[in-house]
Amino acid sequence: MQMNRRRFILTGAVVGGGVLIGYSATRPTRHRRANEELVEGSERFITSFIKIDPNNEITVYVPHSEMGQGIHTSLSMMAADELDAAWENVIVEQAPAIDLFANGDLVKGFAGEFGVPNFLMGLVNASAFTVAELMNLQTTGGSSSVRYTGEYAMRTAGAAAREMLINAAAARLDVPTSELSTELSHVQHNSSGRTLSYGELAADAALLEPPEDPVLKDRSQFTIMGKAISRNDIPAKVDGTAIYGLDAHSEDMLYAAIRLAPVFGTKLVSVDATQALTQRGVVRVIELEDSVAVVADNYWRAKQALALVNATFTETENDNVSSADIAARFDKELAESNGSEDKEVGDTDRALEEAVDVIEANYRVPYLAHAAMEPMNCTVHIQGDRAEMWTSTQDALGMRGRVASVAGLAEENVIFHQTYCGGGYGRRLPFNWNMIDHATLIAMEFDVPVKTIFSREDDMQQDYYRPAVHNNFKAAFDDNSNVIAWHSRFTGPIQVPGASHIPYAIENQSIRVVDGDTHVPIAAWRSVDHSQQTFFTESFMDEIAHRAGVNPYQLRMDLLQEHPRHRKVLEVAAAAAGYGQNLPEGHALGIAVQESFGSFVAEVAEVSMGEDNQPVVHKVTCAIDCGWAVNPDTVEAQIESGIIFGLTAAMYGEITIENGAVTQGNFPDYEMVRMATSPEIEVHIVESGEALGGLGEPATPPIAAAVTNAIYILTGQRVRELPIKNHDFALSNPVAQV
Amino acid sequence: MATFKVNGVEHTLDIEPDMPLLWAIRDELGMTGTKFGCGIANCGACTVHVNGNAIRSCVTPVSAVEGQDITTIEGLAVAAAGTTSSALDLTAVQQAWIDHQIPQCGYCQSGMIMAVSSFLASNPNPTDAEIDASITNVCRCGSYPRVRKAIRALASA
Numbered sequence: 036m037q038m039n040r041r042r043f044i045l046t047g048a049v050v051g052g053g054v055l056i057g058y059s060a061t062r063p064t065r066h067r068r069a070n071e072e073l074v075e076g077s078e079r080f081i082t083s084f085i086k087i088d089p090n091n092e093i094t095v096y097v098p099h100s101e102m103g104q105g106i107h108t109s110l111s112m113m114a115a116d117e118l119d120a121a122w123e124n125v126i127v128e129q130a131p132a133i134d135l136f137a138n139g140d141l142v143k144g145f146a147g148e149f150g151v152p153n154f155l156m157g158l159v160n161a162s163a164f165t166v167a168e169l170m171n172l173q174t175t176g177g178s179s180s181v182r183y184t185g186e187y188a189m190r191t192a193g194a195a196a197r198e199m200l201i202n203a204a205a206a207r208l209d210v211p212t213s214e215l216s217t218e219l220s221h222v223q224h225n226s227s228g229r230t231l232s233y234g235e236l237a238a239d240a241a242l243l244e245p246p247e248d249p250v251l252k253d254r255s256q257f258t259i260m261g262k263a264i265s266r267n268d269i270p271a272k273v274d275g276t277a278i279y280g281l282d283a284h285s286e287d288m289l290y291a292a293i294r295l296a297p298v299f300g301t302k303l304v305s306v307d308a309t310q311a312l313t314q315r316g317v318v319r320v321i322e323l324e325d326s327v328a329v330v331a332d333n334y335w336r337a338k339q340a341l342a343l344v345n346a347t348f349t350e351t352e353n354d355n356v357s358s359a360d361i362a363a364r365f366d367k368e369l370a371e372s373n374g375s376e377d378k379e380v381g382d383t384d385r386a387l388e389e390a391v392d393v394i395e396a397n398y399r400v401p402y403l404a405h406a407a408m409e410p411m412n413c414t415v416h417i418q419g420d421r422a423e424m425w426t427s428t429q430d431a432l433g434m435r436g437r438v439a440s441v442a443g444l445a446e447e448n449v450i451f452h453q454t455y456c457g458g459g460y461g462r463r464l465p466f467n468w469n470m471i472d473h474a475t476l477i478a479m480e481f482d483v484p485v486k487t488i489f490s491r492e493d494d495m496q497q498d499y500y501r502p503a504v505h506n507n508f509k510a511a512f513d514d515n516s517n518v519i520a521w522h523s524r525f526t527g528p529i530q531v532p533g534a535s536h537i538p539y540a541i542e543n544q545s546i547r548v549v550d551g552d553t554h555v556p557i558a559a560w561r562s563v564d565h566s567q568q569t570f571f572t573e574s575f576m577d578e579i580a581h582r583a584g585v586n587p588y589q590l591r592m593d594l595l596q597e598h599p600r601h602r603k604v605l606e607v608a609a610a611a612a613g614y615g616q617n618l619p620e621g622h623a624l625g626i627a628v629q630e631s632f633g634s635f636v637a638e639v640a641e642v643s644m645g646e647d648n649q650p651v652v653h654k655v656t657c658a659i660d661c662g663w664a665v666n667p668d669t670v671e672a673q674i675e676s677g678i679i680f681g682l683t684a685a686m687y688g689e690i691t692i693e694n695g696a697v698t699q700g701n702f703p704d705y706e707m708v709r710m711a712t713s714p715e716i717e718v719h720i721v722e723s724g725e726a727l728g729g730l731g732e733p734a735t736p737p738i739a740a741a742v743t744n745a746i747y748i749l750t751g752q753r754v755r756e757l758p759i760k761n762h763d764f765a766l767s768n769p770v771a772q773v
Numbered sequence: 774m775a776t777f778k779v780n781g782v783e784h785t786l787d788i789e790p791d792m793p794l795l796w797a798i799r800d801e802l803g804m805t806g807t808k809f810g811c812g813i814a815n816c817g818a819c820t821v822h823v824n825g826n827a828i829r830s831c832v833t834p835v836s837a838v839e840g841q842d843i844t845t846i847e848g849l850a851v852a853a854a855g856t857t858s859s860a861l862d863l864t865a866v867q868q869a870w871i872d873h874q875i876p877q878c879g880y881c882q883s884g885m886i887m888a889v890s891s892f893l894a895s896n897p898n899p900t901d902a903e904i905d906a907s908i909t910n911v912c913r914c915g916s917y918p919r920v921r922k923a924i925r926a927l928a929s930a
Contacts, residue, residue, distance in 0.1 A: 103877025103914045265874060272879030273870040274863065275806020275846035279880060282805035290800065315789065333788075334809075335796035408810055408818060408880040408913045457808075457880030458913050491811040668874055672919070676877055679915025702815045702911060711905035713917035 077238065084130070084192040085114055091220050091234035093120050096130035099184060100175040100429050101268050102456035102463075103676070104731050105669035108266045112665060113185045116259035117193030117252060119217040120233070127267045132431035132451035175429045176464050176559065178632035178729020181665055186727055194249035196240070203239035204231050254663065254724070263668035268455065279457045280427035283414040283486060289318055291477045291487040292337035293328040295469070295497050296348045298695035299554050303327060304347045311340040320344065321477055328477050334488055353554040353695040358503070361553050361692060362399065365505040365526045374524060374549035378536055381543030383511075386520035390511030394582050396575055398508065398755045400567045402690035403501035403560055404697075406705060409457020410494040413474035416484035421448045423484070426471065427456040433465035441475040460680070461559035467499040495705060496697040500690055501560030502528070502551060506535075506571040511543075516583040518594075519543060525571070526551030534564035537572050538601055538630065539594035555692060561680055562732040565631040569736035570685070570743070570757065573627035577744045578753060581770070587744065588614055588626050600723060601628055604637040604658040607719050612639035612656035619643075622653065625745030627737035634661040634728030635721075638678065638737040640714075642745035648764045650746050652682060652714040655738065660721040661728035670730055671718045677734025678716055683708045685739035689758050706760075775835040779804070780848025790836035794828075795819045797835050798845060806846040806883050810911070817910030820884035821845050822852070827891035846883040849890060865930070866890045869923040877914035885910045889924060898928045 078088035086094040095111040111127045114120075197217055204222040205212045208229060216223050220233045254261070271277035296302065306327050308320035316336035321328045327346045331337035387393055413426040415438060422444055428434045435451040438444075456463060474487035489497065504526050511520035520543040523535060527548040535546050560566060580587035588609050595601045605628050609615070614624055621643045628637040641654040655678050664670045687706035691698045699705045743754035751768035775792075776785045779802060786801050798804050798821070807830060810818030814829040821830045822844040844852045853864045863871075866889055876882040885908075892899070892907045899907070904924055912920070 103879060105877075265871070268879070269871055269874060269876050272876035272882050273867040273886060274850070275883050277879055278805065279808075281809065284799075284803045284805060286803075333792075333796055333800040335792055335800070406913060408808075408816070408878065408911065410809065455880075456878060458878045460913075488809075491813075672874060672877060672916075675918055676915040679917065680913070683915075701813055702811050703813075707911045707913065708915065708917070709911060710908045710917050710920065713915070713921075716918050 084189060085118065085196045087196075087233050087237035087240075089234045089237065091232040092124055092126060093118070093220065093233065094126045094128050095189075096128050098130040098188075099180045100427075100431065100456045100459065100463075101129070102175065102427075102429065102459040104180070104673060105266045105268070105666060106175065106180045107268055108264060109181050109665045109669055110185050110189045111267070112259045112264060113181070113189040114193035116257055117190045117249075118197050118233075119219070119258070120193075121219040122259050122264070124220060129453040132435050132453065133447075174433065174464065175459065176461065178634075178731040178733065182633055182727040182729055185665065190251050191249055194251050195245040198246050198249050199240040199243045200233055200236045202243055203236040207231065207236065207239065260665050261663070261667070264666055266669065272455075278454050279409050280414070280425050280454045281409055281412045281457070281486075281488065282454065283425035283452070283484070285484050287483045288414070289330050289332060289481060289483055289485045290334040290337045291321075291328045291330045291474070291485055292334065292341040292490070293326050293473055293477075293487060293493065294341055294344065294346060295326040295473075295493065297496065298348070298351060298353050299556055300353065301325065301348045301351050304349055307345040308343075310343040314340040314343065316340075319480065321480055323473060323476055326473060328473070328487070330477065330481070330485060334486070338490065351695070356554065356695045357693050358401070358691040361503060361555075362505070364553070365399075365503070365551060368526060368549045368551070369505060369507050369524050372549040374547040377529065377546040377548050379545055379547075381520075383520045383522050383543040383545035386543040387509060387511045387522060390519065391514045392512040392516075392582075393509055394512075394578060395507070395509045396578055396753070396755055398506045398571045398574065400504050400570060400757045401688070402503045402555060402557075402692070403566075403684055403688045404495045404498045404690050404699070404705060405458075405460045405462035405560060406495060406702075406707075407458030407460060407462055410491055411462070411470040411489040411497075412486060413470050414484050414486040415442075415475050415478035417442060417478050417482065420444060421450075422478075423450045423452060425452045425454060426474070427454055427459075427463060429456065429459045429461075429463040430465045434471055437465070437468055437471050438475050441472050442479055460561040461563070462498065464559060467558050469497055469499075491702070492700040495690075495699055495701065498690075498697075499556045499558030501566060502526075502530075502557045503553075503555075504551060504567045506567075508571070508575045510575065510579050510582075512583065516585075518579050518583065521545070523547070523572075524549060525568075528552070528557075529564060530557075530559060531563040531565065534568040534631070535572065537576070538598045539576065539591070540597060541594065554695070561677070562631060562735040565629060565732070565736040566681065566684065569627065569629040569631075570739040573629065573737060573740035574743055574753070574755065577625075577740070577747065581747070586615075591626070591628065600635045600660050600725070601630065601637075603721055603723070604628060604635045604660050607658035607721055608637035608639050608656050611658070611717060611719055612641065612654075614639060621749075623745045623748040625741045625743065625748070627740035627744060629733070629736040631733045631736055632729030632731075633726065634659055634730065634733035636660075636674075636733045636737055638734070638741045640738065640741035640745050642742055642749060644749050644764060644767065648767075650686075650742065650749070650759060650764070652686075652712075652742055654715040654717065655682075655741070656717045656719070657734060658719040658721055659728075659733065660723045660725070661730055661733070662725045663722045663727065664720050665727070667720060670720055673730040674718045674734040675716045677732060678738050679708050679713060681735035681738035682714070682742070685742055685757055686712070686759050689761070775839060777835065777838045777841050777843055779843045780845060780851065781842075786835070788835060791834045794821070794830040794833045794835055794838055794843070798830065798843075804845060804847060808880055808883055810881065810884070815911070816881070816884075817888055818881050818884040820887040820910070822849075822887060822891055825891065825894065827888050844887075846887060849887065853890075864890065865927060866893065866923075869927050873919045873923040873926070875916050875919045875923060877916060881910060881912045881914075882916075885912060885916075885920060889920070893924065893927055899924065
């Protein structure tokens with residue numbers, strides 16, 4: 036992808052529906068605004084993201100939410116390295132939720148990659164947002180922060196600031212810039228031995244215009260990037276001082292517990308709150324369009340009183356809908372609709388007709404909830420024409436804008452208080468508005484802060500879900516058992532393009548999507564479409580290999596001649612896992628690979644069947660090519676996290692619908708991998724030196740197929756429907772590994 | 774009225790006897806290190822110590838801890854140091870959590886640290902099976918492999 040380094044101008048990006056837009060945020064002047072609006076005393080912003088104070092302390096402002104991915108540290112490392120800063124004097128701050136710190140680079144990155152992704156396009160299509168305003172978000176999602184904000188904004192800002200400091204030093208010392216070098220937050224004039232600290236130069240440098248095309252370091256010049264550096268957010272997370280949205284607190288605060296319409300899209304009809312209103316601490320019962328809330332002086336009191344409220348909701352055509360109905364609709368759609376094209380290569384219909392053999396398989400996955408550990412919550416304090424708000428979010432500016440729009444306030448009059456985010460995984464992105472809207476509407480009834488909290492049950496039953504998806508496959512073979520056609524039909528929508536595509540050299544491919552809309556709201560869920568599609572495609576590839584009598588690893592390698600990065604991670608993971616070697620009795624290895632969000636990940640799962648006839652995952656060996664690693668320990672942590680997140684979904688994850696509403700309510704119904712079920716994980720980072728890939732999501736997609744491919748060898752049963760817990764493996768008929 | 778000590782400080786609160794300790798700590802005392810995760814004692818985010826033993830505060834009514842000593846994550850280091858030695862900034866468990874870079878989103882880690890601290894105090898050198906059986910907290914970010922490594926390091930220290 037060609038990126039113009041003169042990066043603050045985005046023109047001609049073709050977005051989603053083909054709209055040609057031109058957008059210019061003249062950010063070179065932004066550091067001036069920052070100096071006018073944000074500095075105290077003699078400290079100076081050198082660029083929008085970097086502040087240097089006279090005692091040579093350097094603050095990097097990070098415009099992304101810290102939700103455990105270590106982004107505050109990684110992005111600061113990128114800026115500090117290009118700046119040649121002394122890392123021990125670098126302070127990391129969350130950038131405030133003001134448009135000065137919007138991270139439009141993310142949108143620009145995606146626009147170059149495959150157009151603005153659906154989870155952001157919603158902002159354009161369904162609201163007052165324009166594409167220009169999309170640039171004005173602080174979104175953290177799509178595994179994008181390091182590869183877009185880091186590469187295009189943070190490194191550039193660091194390099195630009197360094198050049199400005201050198202120019203300031205050249206003027207001060209009256210020497211050419213070519214005689215100056217930088218190290219550990221100082222500019223040095225080597226021949227005279229004179230040095231000036233960045234702090235001494237900051238005031239002069241801030242008056243200079245940032246260079247349009249600062250020179251970035253070569254990897255061999257890195258002094259901070261590439262090192263396993265301790266995350267700056269961790270100390271506060273071990274002594275209880277880290278503040279999350281739920282921790283907003285004031286003496287006069289009120290608390291709201293809320294009951295939303297159990298069937299999505301229905302409205303409140305009537306409320307009897309007589310008994311609730313007599314309860315201790317209850318201040319008011321508030322009726323909203325689709326919900327009823329009890330406001331009290333303590334959350335527990337609000338929740339207890341809410342249980343005493345009788346509420347009725349409108350009846351709708353969805354009141355009797357069950358998961359079985361949805362599944363039947365999906366199957367009917369797949370049987371009757373030709374859908375729309377996702378990818379067509381060659382003549383798949385003809386290849387299927389002329390084939391010596393055809394195999395067919397139907398896969399399905401259920402809806403999934405995000406179930407972040409911090410239940411959804413939002414605190415809003417309306418103060419006349421102003422407001423303050425606190426919420427854990429993946430988009431501070433988006434949330435600020437939403438509260439302003441719901442409350443009818445000017446955006447700049449809403450102050451967003453930054454907090455750590457107790458898990459996001461897509462739930463806390465813009466457009467999953469329900470918590471924000473309800474909290475705002477409730478708070479508008481009061482002049483004190485009101486904290487609205489979803490109980491765990493609300494969180495699970497009022498989510499925006501990973502869609503349930505069905506996928507029908509056919510594969511055709513010639514008389515030498517070579518696979519010659521790949522036919523895939525799946526229920527949509529497509530939220531992230533390309534997830535259903537395969538890298539394998541199969542001559543004829545027909546991949547089409549049919550309508551999968553239901554009344555159940557959906558959203559991005561860690562790795563988005565890759566979470567289901569990789570289970571489908573990497574399982575069916577395994578079926579093809581077994582049918583062809585070729586070792587599944589070898590078949591992949593054979594069909595990936597044009598994809599060296601896939602091959603390399605497969606090779607590294609397989610070798611490290613001992614693929615093809617002797618395993619403990621009763622153990623088997625399953626393998627899967629996927630490219631997503633710019634990274635290539637292969638995973639090998641070592642599995643045996645436990646005494647309860649359920650699989651035990653002993654170890655997962657992972658190889659990832661994410662280009663190179665900014666902070667290798669963070670890379671490993673994200674891989675471990677992504678694998679366990681995906682394993683939870685594969686083993687247990689299932690949101691079902693009965694009578695139009697979600698059945699599951701809390702963790703026992705929606706089980707998680709825990710210590711006892713967590714495998715050993717071994718991570719191998721393959722540094723190809725290519726462009727940086729994402730990390731938050733790419734480890735999640737391959738794990739389900741890696742595990743079920745091993746289960747097939749152990750039991751002879753092909754798991755074509757998740758979760759695994761619903762299968763009975765009592766009658767095992769092991770398959771010989773080919 | 775409910776009376777109990779939190780991190781060495783006695784509190785008398787005019788609250789219902791069946792109010793869960795979690796909400797007394799969070800909403801009445803304004804101490805936010807102890808987290809709400811599930812409300813049914815399943816995830817462990819709300820774990821605190823009562824007289825040194827880990828309990829899940831979201832289902833423990835204040836009447837059950839009348840007159841007892843409660844330790845939350847904020848008071849863990851001081852409680853571990855006792856009254857005679859100088860106050861520690863962090864306990865060995867907390868330091869191990871930094872050394873092994875365990876927390877990700879970190880929301881569950883107050884509870885995880887409280888659970889592991891109590892567990893190791895009673896079983897300083899646990900087997901893997903004992904770890905599995907005793908540490909049942911949910912971490913949605915999947916910090917389990919690092920938690921296990923940290924427990925092993927603490928056990929062999």
